[in-house]
Amino acid sequence: MAVRKIRVLGDEILRKACKPVPEMTPRNAQLIEDMFDTMYENNGVGLAASQVGILKQIVVIDIEDGNQYVLINPEILEEEGTQTGQEGCLSVPGKCGVVTRPNKVKVRALDEHMQEYILEGEGLLARAIVHECDHLKGQMYVDLVEGELMDAAAEEGEEEAE
Ligand code: NI
Numbered sequence: 001m002a003v004r005k006i007r008v009l010g011d012e013i014l015r016k017a018c019k020p021v022p023e024m025t026p027r028n029a030q031l032i033e034d035m036f037d038t039m040y041e042n043n044g045v046g047l048a049a050s051q052v053g054i055l056k057q058i059v060v061i062d063i064e065d066g067n068q069y070v071l072i073n074p075e076i077l078e079e080e081g082t083q084t085g086q087e088g089c090l091s092v093p094g095k096c097g098v099v100t101r102p103n104k105v106k107v108r109a110l111d112e113h114m115q116e117y118i119l120e121g122e123g124l125l126a127r128a129i130v131h132e133c134d135h136l137k138g139q140m141y142v143d144l145v146e147g148e149l150m151d152a153a154a155e156e157g158e159e160e161a162e
Contacts, residue, residue, distance in 0.1 A: 002034045003041045004052040009092045009142065011053075018050050018057045018136040020073045024114050028056070032070055032112055035060045044090045046128040046162035048135030051091050059109075059132040063124050071109035071119070074133050078106040083123065087131065087141050088152055088161035096152045097145030101127045131162045 007014055021028060031054060039047040039060055049058040061069040081103035088096040105126045107119050121129050131141055141162075142149060152161075 001037045002030075004034050004038045006038065006042065006051055006090050007053055009089075009140065011091075013053055013055065014050055014091055014135070014140060015138045016050065016055055017138050018048070018055045020057050021110075024112065028058070029112065031056070032058060032060060036062070036068065039090070042090050042161070044161045045124070046132045047090060048132045050135055050138070057136050059129075059136065061125070061128045061132060063128055065125065069119065070112045071107065071129070071132070072111070072114065074107050074109035074129070074136070076105055076107050076130070076133055077118075078104075079130075080104040083127065084146070085127070087127065089131070089141055090161045091140070092142060092149075093161075094152050095142075095149045097141065097149045098147060099127075099141050099144045100146065101130050105129050107133070128162055 035047050045063045046061040049056045057073045059071040079102035082100050083103040084100045086096045087099045104122045107129050
């Protein structure tokens with residue numbers, strides 16, 4: 001298990017665009033494993049590679065629906081509806097804010113074996129997919145917050161952070 005250091009808001013690497021991943025290498029496989037370790041260690045539901053300082057188009061998501069999603073070079077194909085709710089981010093510790101996102105998304109990505117697949121997400125999964133894909137473009141949810149950033153609830157496990 002290898003937990004990597006999470007970059008926080010203000011670190012310029014978070015504002016840079018990530019590059020497509022051309023092939024699976026031992027290095028990339030290790031990065032994906034470490035991203036899951038880092039996400040779980042910090043009670044997150046999603047993590048983008050740029051959040052651990054690597055500018056590659058790799059996202060991991062686990063919203064506790066029984067799946068560990070790996071999205072490499074993801075491309076959002078369709079968005080439908082809207083949802084407005086609280087969102088957090090492991091790169092903005094202790095904070096949350098209200099963000100409107102699509103309620104459903106369809107995304108095309110490569111899995112950890114570089115096999116293309118289509119993932120359709122609704123609700124929290126849609127929110128996580130869009131939030132993480134934004135990270136790959138150097139975008140952060142704090143830019144989209146409606147009203148003020150708030151302090152996240154103190155209770156352990158209360159917040160979902162991406
Ligand atoms: Ni985030």
